[in-house]
Amino acid sequence: MAQPEAASETHGSAPAPRGNTRRGTELTMLVFSAAIVTVAIMLVEISQENTVTRQLFYYGAAYLALFGGAHLAVRKWAPYADPLILPLVALLNGLGIVMIHRIDIASGSSYTIRQIVWLTLSLVLFLLVLIFVKDHRLLAKYSFTCGFVGLALLALPGVLPSAISEATGAKLWIKIGPLGVQPSEFAKILLMVFFASFLVSKRDLFTTAGRKFLNVELPRPRDLMPILVAWAAAIGIGVLEKDLGTSLLFFGIVLVMIYIATERAIWVVLGLSLFAGGAFLAFQLVGRVQDRVNGWLNPLSEDDTVYQLREALFGLGYGGIGGTGLGNGSPERVPFSFSDFIVTSLGEELGLVGLMAIFMMYLMLMMRGLRSALAVRDSFGKLFGGGLSFVLALQLFVVAGGVTGLIPLTGLTALFLAYGGSSLLANYILIAFLLRISDAARRPQTPAKPKQQQAPIAEAHTELVERPR
Structure with missing residues (x-):
């Protein structure tokens, strides 16, 4: 009985190679991201409150639960996706929550809780895209x-x-x-x-x-x-x-x-x-466009229309190369420091070094997306993945260029860092599509079934069949 089974395995279709999904690497990087965010929020609490409050544990537990669920979703529905995309997004989002919490303490607002609620809804959409869009x-x-x-x-x-x-x-x-x-x-x-x-x-x-x-x-x-x-x-x-x-x-x-x-x-x-x-x-x-361009050309004027930009540039100058340290600056004096100007808020307290590290994370995210777009096998996936990856860099350039005086100010916000429901919802959908393309690019191809060659009729063996009585 053993010989026929072995023969059937030999002539049947071979199973698809499993390959290394690298989900363990993703989990390790998520834990590393959680450690960085936890230390950062502790520094903010100690600098602002001289103690560690109970809110720290609530925010930390919510962060771990949300991204732990996102990791399980990727493990189940996109197991071959790039292992660095989700940890990079988690770290950027976590640093944004840290800065929003720091501004909340200084201004007495409550944007952090609302941002966590938006993050929860965004990850639900992220999950739904992975479940229902099985093929990009x-x-x-x-x-x-x-x-x-x-x-x-x-x-x-x-x-x-x-x-x-x-x-x-x-x-x-x-x-x-x-x-x-x-x-x-x-x-x-x-x-x-x-x-x-x-x-x-x-x-x-x-x-x-x-x-x-x-x-x-x-x-x-x-x-x-x-x-x-x-x-x-x-x-x-x-x-x-x-x-x-x-x-x-x-x-x-x-x-x-x-x-x-x-x-x-x-x-x-x-x-x-x-x-x-x-x-x-x-x-x-358009008069508003004229105001933005004039403010860009004269950012240090006494005009009220450039107050935000002027104060943001002063904050960046005050932070310098190394920054004032988390919780030790004054980013809250800039209107919309938690949304439109969160890049300069981070630049003031983390300095040029910290801001360049954040920009490098965006660059790595774009590069991993482009790598997936190049590796995917269909033309639509290549173009769609390339567009999704490039928009991450383009929107960052428009936002960061505007708040640092490189180009006129715009109404866009920094992806994953800034407070805002629409931005989080849309950008987590974008990341879900990018992971879906990455999964298709890295998934091992199923080997084709070998064709069984039939012998010519002239060479076929004669079989004797007994007629049933």
């Missing part, structure tokens, strides 16, 4: 729906009354009672789904070269329509919403995905030239 390629089937809904969400605050959409001069919100949602955070993911699918199906449209000018191959005029439509939409949204930050993010996503699809730098040069002209047009038409 399914998203391509709904690309046009995603594109339509994304554009609608992007433009909706601009056409709504200012009473329910405007905050600090920009129309970026939809406010319902005490709650507010920033639709552009969700629109960026939906639009990336559409652009990735569109570029896969229309790649030849962008790779065909036209005439040469100064030894540069220009696109054909008839092929410029998609990028012109994207440019017009970006500038129109900037004028409607009185903010160029969202326009820059939206148009930057379009450009980088076209570049990934075509590998032709001329599209980037052409796109940046178009955006520069459109930004100048918006500067002429």
